Amino acid sequence: MFVKPQIFLSLLVLLLCFASLFLSAWIILPAPNMFLLTLAVGAPEVSPWLLLLNLLFLLLSLFYICRRQLQRLVCVFSLIGLLICGWVLVNIPSTQMQMAKVMKQGLGANYLEQIPSQVRAKMQTYPFNLVNFFRGIALGKMRYQKDILFASPGGLSLKMEVYQPPEVGKYPVVVVIYGGAWQYGNTHANSEFNQYIANHGYTVFAIDYRHAPKYQFPSQLDDVRTALNFICKHAAEYEADSEHMVLLGRSSGAHLAMLAAYQPDAPPIRAVVNYYGPVNLTEGYKTPPNPDPINTRAVLKAFLGGSLEELPNQYQIASPINYLTHPLPPTLLIYGSRDHLVEARFGRQMYESLHDSGNTAVFLEIPWAEHAFDAVFNGVSNQLALYYTERFLAWAFFRQ
Known part of the structure:
Protein backbone atom coordinates (compact mmCIF):
# COMPACT_ATOMS: atom_id res chain seq x y z
CA MET A 1 0.00 0.00 0.00
CA PHE A 2 1.51 3.33 -1.05
CA VAL A 3 1.11 6.63 0.72
CA LYS A 4 -0.15 9.41 -1.51
CA PRO A 5 2.52 12.03 -2.27
CA GLN A 6 0.47 14.84 -0.75
CA ILE A 7 -0.04 12.91 2.50
CA PHE A 8 3.65 12.00 2.54
CA LEU A 9 4.56 15.68 2.11
CA SER A 10 2.18 16.64 4.90
CA LEU A 11 3.72 14.10 7.28
CA LEU A 12 7.22 15.27 6.34
CA VAL A 13 6.30 18.89 7.05
CA LEU A 14 4.81 17.84 10.39
CA LEU A 15 7.98 15.97 11.32
CA LEU A 16 10.26 18.86 10.35
CA CYS A 17 7.97 21.32 12.10
CA PHE A 18 8.16 19.30 15.29
CA ALA A 19 11.97 19.19 14.98
CA SER A 20 12.02 22.98 14.64
CA LEU A 21 9.81 23.35 17.70
CA PHE A 22 12.02 20.92 19.61
CA LEU A 23 15.09 23.05 18.87
CA SER A 24 13.25 26.28 19.68
CA ALA A 25 12.03 24.88 23.00
CA TRP A 26 15.58 24.85 24.38
CA ILE A 27 15.47 28.62 24.42
CA ILE A 28 13.31 28.31 27.53
CA LEU A 29 13.91 24.74 28.78
CA PRO A 30 16.78 24.01 31.22
CA ALA A 31 19.14 21.31 29.91
CA PRO A 32 19.46 18.26 32.20
CA ASN A 33 22.66 16.91 30.58
CA MET A 34 25.65 18.00 28.51
CA PHE A 35 24.20 16.81 25.20
CA LEU A 36 21.06 18.91 25.57
CA LEU A 37 23.10 21.77 27.01
CA THR A 38 24.59 22.24 23.56
CA LEU A 39 21.08 22.86 22.22
CA ALA A 40 20.22 25.16 25.11
CA VAL A 41 23.37 27.21 24.47
CA GLY A 42 22.89 27.45 20.72
CA ALA A 43 19.12 27.84 20.33
CA PRO A 44 18.82 31.43 21.63
CA GLU A 45 21.84 32.49 19.62
CA VAL A 46 20.36 31.31 16.32
CA SER A 47 16.80 32.33 17.21
CA PRO A 48 16.37 34.47 14.04
CA TRP A 49 17.05 31.37 11.92
CA LEU A 50 14.66 29.31 14.04
CA LEU A 51 12.02 32.02 13.77
CA LEU A 52 12.27 31.92 9.97
CA LEU A 53 12.11 28.13 10.05
CA ASN A 54 8.95 28.15 12.17
CA LEU A 55 7.44 30.79 9.91
CA LEU A 56 8.21 28.66 6.86
CA PHE A 57 6.41 25.66 8.32
CA LEU A 58 3.45 27.83 9.24
CA LEU A 59 3.15 28.97 5.62
CA LEU A 60 3.58 25.43 4.33
CA SER A 61 0.79 24.25 6.60
CA LEU A 62 -1.57 26.85 5.16
CA PHE A 63 -0.92 26.08 1.51
CA TYR A 64 0.38 22.53 1.15
CA ILE A 65 -1.20 20.35 3.85
CA CYS A 66 -4.46 18.79 2.79
CA ARG A 67 -5.52 17.04 6.01
CA ARG A 68 -7.16 19.51 8.38
CA GLN A 69 -5.97 17.75 11.52
CA LEU A 70 -2.36 17.76 10.32
CA GLN A 71 -2.72 21.36 9.27
CA ARG A 72 -3.90 22.39 12.72
CA LEU A 73 -1.07 20.46 14.38
CA VAL A 74 1.59 22.08 12.23
CA CYS A 75 0.04 25.51 12.83
CA VAL A 76 0.11 24.99 16.59
CA PHE A 77 3.71 23.76 16.57
CA SER A 78 4.81 26.64 14.34
CA LEU A 79 3.03 29.30 16.38
CA ILE A 80 4.54 28.04 19.63
CA GLY A 81 7.99 28.05 18.02
CA LEU A 82 7.42 31.57 16.69
CA LEU A 83 6.40 32.84 20.12
CA ILE A 84 9.47 31.32 21.78
CA CYS A 85 11.90 32.71 19.21
CA GLY A 86 10.09 36.02 19.10
CA TRP A 87 10.56 36.37 22.87
CA VAL A 88 14.32 36.65 22.35
CA LEU A 89 14.11 39.16 19.51
CA VAL A 90 11.47 41.32 21.18
CA ASN A 91 13.63 41.60 24.30
CA ILE A 92 16.77 42.77 22.50
CA PRO A 93 15.93 46.53 22.59
CA SER A 94 15.07 46.59 26.29
CA THR A 95 18.14 44.51 27.15
CA GLN A 96 20.34 46.85 25.15
CA MET A 97 18.86 49.88 26.89
CA GLN A 98 19.44 48.31 30.29
CA MET A 99 23.05 47.46 29.40
CA ALA A 100 23.69 51.02 28.18
CA LYS A 101 22.31 52.35 31.47
CA VAL A 102 24.43 49.99 33.56
CA MET A 103 27.61 50.88 31.63
CA LYS A 104 27.05 54.57 32.34
CA GLN A 105 26.34 53.87 36.00
CA GLY A 106 29.53 51.86 36.37
CA LEU A 107 31.96 53.84 34.23
CA GLY A 108 30.43 57.31 34.26
CA ALA A 109 27.75 59.00 32.18
Whole structure:
Protein backbone atom coordinates (compact mmCIF):
# COMPACT_ATOMS: atom_id res chain seq x y z
CA MET A 1 0.00 0.00 0.00
CA PHE A 2 1.51 3.33 -1.05
CA VAL A 3 1.11 6.63 0.72
CA LYS A 4 -0.15 9.41 -1.51
CA PRO A 5 2.52 12.03 -2.27
CA GLN A 6 0.47 14.84 -0.75
CA ILE A 7 -0.04 12.91 2.50
CA PHE A 8 3.65 12.00 2.54
CA LEU A 9 4.56 15.68 2.11
CA SER A 10 2.18 16.64 4.90
CA LEU A 11 3.72 14.10 7.28
CA LEU A 12 7.22 15.27 6.34
CA VAL A 13 6.30 18.89 7.05
CA LEU A 14 4.81 17.84 10.39
CA LEU A 15 7.98 15.97 11.32
CA LEU A 16 10.26 18.86 10.35
CA CYS A 17 7.97 21.32 12.10
CA PHE A 18 8.16 19.30 15.29
CA ALA A 19 11.97 19.19 14.98
CA SER A 20 12.02 22.98 14.64
CA LEU A 21 9.81 23.35 17.70
CA PHE A 22 12.02 20.92 19.61
CA LEU A 23 15.09 23.05 18.87
CA SER A 24 13.25 26.28 19.68
CA ALA A 25 12.03 24.88 23.00
CA TRP A 26 15.58 24.85 24.38
CA ILE A 27 15.47 28.62 24.42
CA ILE A 28 13.31 28.31 27.53
CA LEU A 29 13.91 24.74 28.78
CA PRO A 30 16.78 24.01 31.22
CA ALA A 31 19.14 21.31 29.91
CA PRO A 32 19.46 18.26 32.20
CA ASN A 33 22.66 16.91 30.58
CA MET A 34 25.65 18.00 28.51
CA PHE A 35 24.20 16.81 25.20
CA LEU A 36 21.06 18.91 25.57
CA LEU A 37 23.10 21.77 27.01
CA THR A 38 24.59 22.24 23.56
CA LEU A 39 21.08 22.86 22.22
CA ALA A 40 20.22 25.16 25.11
CA VAL A 41 23.37 27.21 24.47
CA GLY A 42 22.89 27.45 20.72
CA ALA A 43 19.12 27.84 20.33
CA PRO A 44 18.82 31.43 21.63
CA GLU A 45 21.84 32.49 19.62
CA VAL A 46 20.36 31.31 16.32
CA SER A 47 16.80 32.33 17.21
CA PRO A 48 16.37 34.47 14.04
CA TRP A 49 17.05 31.37 11.92
CA LEU A 50 14.66 29.31 14.04
CA LEU A 51 12.02 32.02 13.77
CA LEU A 52 12.27 31.92 9.97
CA LEU A 53 12.11 28.13 10.05
CA ASN A 54 8.95 28.15 12.17
CA LEU A 55 7.44 30.79 9.91
CA LEU A 56 8.21 28.66 6.86
CA PHE A 57 6.41 25.66 8.32
CA LEU A 58 3.45 27.83 9.24
CA LEU A 59 3.15 28.97 5.62
CA LEU A 60 3.58 25.43 4.33
CA SER A 61 0.79 24.25 6.60
CA LEU A 62 -1.57 26.85 5.16
CA PHE A 63 -0.92 26.08 1.51
CA TYR A 64 0.38 22.53 1.15
CA ILE A 65 -1.20 20.35 3.85
CA CYS A 66 -4.46 18.79 2.79
CA ARG A 67 -5.52 17.04 6.01
CA ARG A 68 -7.16 19.51 8.38
CA GLN A 69 -5.97 17.75 11.52
CA LEU A 70 -2.36 17.76 10.32
CA GLN A 71 -2.72 21.36 9.27
CA ARG A 72 -3.90 22.39 12.72
CA LEU A 73 -1.07 20.46 14.38
CA VAL A 74 1.59 22.08 12.23
CA CYS A 75 0.04 25.51 12.83
CA VAL A 76 0.11 24.99 16.59
CA PHE A 77 3.71 23.76 16.57
CA SER A 78 4.81 26.64 14.34
CA LEU A 79 3.03 29.30 16.38
CA ILE A 80 4.54 28.04 19.63
CA GLY A 81 7.99 28.05 18.02
CA LEU A 82 7.42 31.57 16.69
CA LEU A 83 6.40 32.84 20.12
CA ILE A 84 9.47 31.32 21.78
CA CYS A 85 11.90 32.71 19.21
CA GLY A 86 10.09 36.02 19.10
CA TRP A 87 10.56 36.37 22.87
CA VAL A 88 14.32 36.65 22.35
CA LEU A 89 14.11 39.16 19.51
CA VAL A 90 11.47 41.32 21.18
CA ASN A 91 13.63 41.60 24.30
CA ILE A 92 16.77 42.77 22.50
CA PRO A 93 15.93 46.53 22.59
CA SER A 94 15.07 46.59 26.29
CA THR A 95 18.14 44.51 27.15
CA GLN A 96 20.34 46.85 25.15
CA MET A 97 18.86 49.88 26.89
CA GLN A 98 19.44 48.31 30.29
CA MET A 99 23.05 47.46 29.40
CA ALA A 100 23.69 51.02 28.18
CA LYS A 101 22.31 52.35 31.47
CA VAL A 102 24.43 49.99 33.56
CA MET A 103 27.61 50.88 31.63
CA LYS A 104 27.05 54.57 32.34
CA GLN A 105 26.34 53.87 36.00
CA GLY A 106 29.53 51.86 36.37
CA LEU A 107 31.96 53.84 34.23
CA GLY A 108 30.43 57.31 34.26
CA ALA A 109 27.75 59.00 32.18
CA ASN A 110 30.40 60.39 29.81
CA TYR A 111 32.57 57.28 29.59
CA LEU A 112 32.19 57.11 25.79
CA GLU A 113 33.45 60.68 25.48
CA GLN A 114 36.64 59.61 27.23
CA ILE A 115 37.42 57.23 24.36
CA PRO A 116 39.23 58.86 21.41
CA SER A 117 37.01 59.29 18.38
CA GLN A 118 39.35 57.27 16.12
CA VAL A 119 38.98 54.30 18.50
CA ARG A 120 35.18 54.64 18.69
CA ALA A 121 34.99 54.72 14.89
CA LYS A 122 36.29 51.13 14.66
CA MET A 123 33.71 49.65 17.02
CA GLN A 124 30.46 47.94 16.18
CA THR A 125 27.87 50.59 15.39
CA TYR A 126 24.85 48.76 16.83
CA PRO A 127 24.48 46.39 19.81
CA PHE A 128 22.63 43.97 17.52
CA ASN A 129 22.74 43.96 13.74
CA LEU A 130 20.49 41.50 11.92
CA VAL A 131 22.64 41.76 8.79
CA ASN A 132 25.72 40.76 10.79
CA PHE A 133 23.77 37.86 12.23
CA PHE A 134 23.08 36.36 8.81
CA ARG A 135 26.24 37.54 7.03
CA GLY A 136 28.70 37.21 9.91
CA ILE A 137 30.80 39.81 11.72
CA ALA A 138 33.81 40.92 9.67
CA LEU A 139 37.01 39.86 11.43
CA GLY A 140 39.43 41.92 9.36
CA LYS A 141 43.13 41.37 8.81
CA MET A 142 45.62 40.53 11.52
CA ARG A 143 48.90 38.68 12.09
CA TYR A 144 49.02 35.35 13.86
CA GLN A 145 51.65 33.25 15.64
CA LYS A 146 51.10 29.93 17.38
CA ASP A 147 52.94 27.36 19.50
CA ILE A 148 54.94 29.93 21.46
CA LEU A 149 56.40 28.07 24.45
CA PHE A 150 56.23 30.06 27.67
CA ALA A 151 56.75 27.38 30.36
CA SER A 152 57.48 23.68 30.89
CA PRO A 153 56.32 22.76 34.41
CA GLY A 154 57.23 19.14 35.09
CA GLY A 155 58.18 18.72 31.44
CA LEU A 156 54.69 19.66 30.18
CA SER A 157 54.88 22.24 27.39
CA LEU A 158 52.61 25.24 27.87
CA LYS A 159 52.16 27.39 24.80
CA MET A 160 50.32 30.50 23.69
CA GLU A 161 48.94 31.99 20.50
CA VAL A 162 49.48 35.63 19.58
CA TYR A 163 47.12 37.71 17.43
CA GLN A 164 48.51 41.07 16.32
CA PRO A 165 47.11 44.04 14.41
CA PRO A 166 47.97 44.07 10.71
CA GLU A 167 50.39 47.02 11.00
CA VAL A 168 53.64 47.01 12.97
CA GLY A 169 53.42 49.08 16.13
CA LYS A 170 53.05 48.94 19.90
CA TYR A 171 49.63 47.93 21.14
CA PRO A 172 47.68 47.37 24.37
CA VAL A 173 47.52 43.76 25.52
CA VAL A 174 44.47 41.53 25.93
CA VAL A 175 45.30 38.21 27.60
CA VAL A 176 42.61 35.61 26.86
CA ILE A 177 42.11 32.56 29.09
CA TYR A 178 39.85 29.79 27.80
CA GLY A 179 37.21 27.91 29.79
CA GLY A 180 36.47 24.23 30.16
CA ALA A 181 35.82 23.43 33.84
CA TRP A 182 39.62 23.65 34.42
CA GLN A 183 39.78 20.20 32.78
CA TYR A 184 39.86 20.73 29.03
CA GLY A 185 40.05 23.38 26.32
CA ASN A 186 42.83 24.92 24.27
CA THR A 187 44.28 28.26 23.23
CA HIS A 188 42.45 28.27 19.89
CA ALA A 189 39.03 28.47 21.54
CA ASN A 190 36.96 31.51 20.52
CA SER A 191 39.61 32.42 17.94
CA GLU A 192 37.15 34.61 16.02
CA PHE A 193 37.01 36.97 18.98
CA ASN A 194 40.82 37.08 19.14
CA GLN A 195 41.06 37.88 15.43
CA TYR A 196 38.44 40.60 15.70
CA ILE A 197 40.06 42.26 18.72
CA ALA A 198 43.53 42.11 17.14
CA ASN A 199 42.22 43.79 14.00
CA HIS A 200 40.86 46.58 16.20
CA GLY A 201 44.25 47.51 17.61
CA TYR A 202 45.16 45.10 20.41
CA THR A 203 47.82 42.42 20.78
CA VAL A 204 45.99 39.32 21.97
CA PHE A 205 47.75 36.53 23.87
CA ALA A 206 45.68 33.33 24.18
CA ILE A 207 47.41 31.33 26.90
CA ASP A 208 47.38 27.72 28.06
CA TYR A 209 47.38 26.19 31.55
CA ARG A 210 47.55 22.76 33.14
CA HIS A 211 44.32 20.80 33.50
CA ALA A 212 42.62 19.12 36.44
CA PRO A 213 42.30 16.52 37.81
CA LYS A 214 45.93 15.59 37.09
CA TYR A 215 47.02 19.08 38.07
CA GLN A 216 45.06 20.71 40.84
CA PHE A 217 44.78 24.25 42.11
CA PRO A 218 46.89 26.39 42.36
CA SER A 219 48.70 24.91 39.31
CA GLN A 220 46.36 26.72 36.91
CA LEU A 221 46.83 30.07 38.65
CA ASP A 222 50.60 29.56 38.70
CA ASP A 223 50.55 28.97 34.95
CA VAL A 224 48.56 32.13 34.28
CA ARG A 225 50.96 34.16 36.41
CA THR A 226 53.92 32.60 34.60
CA ALA A 227 52.34 33.52 31.26
CA LEU A 228 51.85 37.12 32.42
CA ASN A 229 55.50 37.35 33.48
CA PHE A 230 56.54 35.94 30.09
CA ILE A 231 54.42 38.53 28.29
CA CYS A 232 55.89 41.36 30.33
CA LYS A 233 59.44 40.11 29.73
CA HIS A 234 59.00 39.59 25.98
CA ALA A 235 56.55 42.41 25.29
CA ALA A 236 58.79 44.19 22.81
CA GLU A 237 59.10 41.05 20.66
CA TYR A 238 55.33 40.95 20.18
CA GLU A 239 54.72 44.70 19.88
CA ALA A 240 52.90 44.62 23.21
CA ASP A 241 52.57 47.42 25.73
CA SER A 242 52.81 45.49 29.00
CA GLU A 243 51.85 48.61 30.97
CA HIS A 244 48.42 48.43 29.32
CA MET A 245 47.12 44.93 29.93
CA VAL A 246 43.61 43.51 30.36
CA LEU A 247 42.78 39.93 31.34
CA LEU A 248 39.72 38.35 29.71
CA GLY A 249 38.44 34.88 30.54
CA ARG A 250 35.49 32.64 29.93
CA SER A 251 33.99 30.37 32.58
CA SER A 252 36.89 28.71 34.43
CA GLY A 253 39.22 30.99 32.46
CA ALA A 254 37.35 34.01 33.83
CA HIS A 255 37.85 32.61 37.33
CA LEU A 256 41.62 32.40 36.69
CA ALA A 257 41.66 35.87 35.13
CA MET A 258 40.09 37.40 38.23
CA LEU A 259 42.33 35.49 40.62
CA ALA A 260 45.46 36.49 38.72
CA ALA A 261 44.44 40.16 38.45
CA TYR A 262 43.38 40.39 42.09
CA GLN A 263 46.64 39.10 43.59
CA PRO A 264 48.47 41.79 45.61
CA ASP A 265 51.66 41.20 43.62
CA ALA A 266 50.00 41.04 40.17
CA PRO A 267 51.68 42.91 37.31
CA PRO A 268 49.96 46.15 36.22
CA ILE A 269 46.46 45.14 35.07
CA ARG A 270 44.20 47.81 33.63
CA ALA A 271 40.98 45.79 33.83
CA VAL A 272 39.40 42.34 33.94
CA VAL A 273 36.60 40.95 31.74
CA ASN A 274 34.67 38.02 33.20
CA TYR A 275 32.40 36.04 30.89
CA TYR A 276 30.20 33.78 33.09
CA GLY A 277 33.02 32.83 35.48
CA PRO A 278 32.79 31.16 38.93
CA VAL A 279 33.55 33.65 41.69
CA ASN A 280 32.49 31.95 44.93
CA LEU A 281 33.48 28.29 44.93
CA THR A 282 32.30 27.75 48.49
CA GLU A 283 28.73 28.80 47.68
CA GLY A 284 28.94 27.09 44.31
CA TYR A 285 29.61 23.80 46.07
CA LYS A 286 26.92 24.35 48.70
CA THR A 287 24.18 25.33 46.23
CA PRO A 288 24.81 23.78 42.80
CA PRO A 289 22.40 24.62 39.97
CA ASN A 290 19.27 22.59 39.31
CA PRO A 291 19.47 20.91 36.87
CA ASP A 292 23.21 20.44 37.12
CA PRO A 293 24.40 19.14 33.72
CA ILE A 294 28.14 19.10 34.54
CA ASN A 295 27.89 17.83 38.15
CA THR A 296 29.32 20.98 39.74
CA ARG A 297 30.52 19.34 42.93
CA ALA A 298 32.48 16.70 41.02
CA VAL A 299 34.10 19.43 38.90
CA LEU A 300 35.11 21.40 42.00
CA LYS A 301 36.45 18.27 43.70
CA ALA A 302 38.59 17.50 40.67
CA PHE A 303 39.89 21.08 40.53
CA LEU A 304 40.62 21.55 44.24
CA GLY A 305 41.40 17.96 45.26
CA GLY A 306 38.47 17.28 47.53
CA SER A 307 35.09 18.33 48.84
CA LEU A 308 34.23 21.53 50.68
CA GLU A 309 34.06 19.58 53.94
CA GLU A 310 37.57 18.24 53.36
CA LEU A 311 39.22 21.44 52.08
CA PRO A 312 37.27 24.51 53.27
CA ASN A 313 40.35 26.76 53.22
CA GLN A 314 41.23 25.73 49.68
CA TYR A 315 37.75 26.72 48.50
CA GLN A 316 38.16 30.09 50.20
CA ILE A 317 41.60 30.70 48.70
CA ALA A 318 40.38 29.77 45.22
CA SER A 319 37.38 32.15 45.30
CA PRO A 320 37.96 35.59 43.68
CA ILE A 321 35.23 37.09 45.86
CA ASN A 322 37.57 36.76 48.85
CA TYR A 323 40.23 39.09 47.38
CA LEU A 324 38.48 42.42 47.85
CA THR A 325 40.78 43.72 50.60
CA HIS A 326 42.74 46.10 48.37
CA PRO A 327 42.02 48.29 45.30
CA LEU A 328 41.34 46.12 42.26
CA PRO A 329 41.27 46.72 38.51
CA PRO A 330 37.89 47.66 36.97
CA THR A 331 35.89 44.52 36.25
CA LEU A 332 33.28 43.79 33.59
CA LEU A 333 31.02 40.82 34.37
CA ILE A 334 28.72 39.35 31.70
CA TYR A 335 26.32 36.51 32.54
CA GLY A 336 23.27 34.85 31.08
CA SER A 337 20.10 34.77 33.16
CA ARG A 338 19.50 31.16 32.08
CA ASP A 339 23.01 29.93 32.82
CA HIS A 340 22.77 26.49 34.46
CA LEU A 341 26.51 26.01 34.98
CA VAL A 342 27.48 29.29 36.65
CA GLU A 343 24.29 31.04 37.67
CA ALA A 344 23.96 34.77 37.12
CA ARG A 345 23.38 35.29 40.84
CA PHE A 346 27.10 34.72 41.41
CA GLY A 347 28.03 37.44 38.94
CA ARG A 348 25.57 39.77 40.63
CA GLN A 349 27.04 38.88 44.04
CA MET A 350 30.54 39.64 42.74
CA TYR A 351 29.41 42.95 41.31
CA GLU A 352 27.78 44.00 44.57
CA SER A 353 30.87 43.01 46.57
CA LEU A 354 33.17 44.94 44.23
CA HIS A 355 30.89 47.96 44.28
CA ASP A 356 30.51 47.91 48.06
CA SER A 357 34.30 47.71 48.50
CA GLY A 358 34.80 50.84 46.39
CA ASN A 359 35.98 49.15 43.19
CA THR A 360 34.75 49.92 39.68
CA ALA A 361 32.54 47.14 38.31
CA VAL A 362 29.86 46.62 35.66
CA PHE A 363 27.42 43.71 35.65
CA LEU A 364 25.62 42.92 32.38
CA GLU A 365 22.94 40.24 32.28
CA ILE A 366 21.43 38.75 29.12
CA PRO A 367 17.90 37.43 29.87
CA TRP A 368 17.80 34.53 27.38
CA ALA A 369 21.46 33.47 27.43
CA GLU A 370 22.90 30.19 28.67
CA HIS A 371 26.50 29.41 29.60
CA ALA A 372 29.03 29.87 26.76
CA PHE A 373 26.56 32.06 24.84
CA ASP A 374 29.43 33.56 22.84
CA ALA A 375 30.22 30.22 21.18
CA VAL A 376 28.19 31.57 18.24
CA PHE A 377 30.30 34.61 17.39
CA ASN A 378 27.64 36.41 15.32
CA GLY A 379 24.84 35.17 17.59
CA VAL A 380 22.33 37.37 19.37
CA SER A 381 23.99 37.36 22.80
CA ASN A 382 27.57 37.68 21.62
CA GLN A 383 26.74 40.71 19.51
CA LEU A 384 25.55 42.47 22.68
CA ALA A 385 28.52 41.20 24.69
CA LEU A 386 31.01 42.21 22.00
CA TYR A 387 29.50 45.67 21.63
CA TYR A 388 29.99 46.48 25.31
CA THR A 389 33.21 44.53 25.76
CA GLU A 390 35.03 46.55 23.12
CA ARG A 391 33.77 49.77 24.69
CA PHE A 392 34.90 48.62 28.11
CA LEU A 393 38.33 47.70 26.72
CA ALA A 394 38.69 51.05 24.98
CA TRP A 395 37.65 52.88 28.15
CA ALA A 396 40.14 50.88 30.22
CA PHE A 397 43.01 51.50 27.80
CA PHE A 398 42.41 54.92 26.27
CA ARG A 399 40.28 56.99 28.63
CA GLN A 400 41.57 60.55 28.75
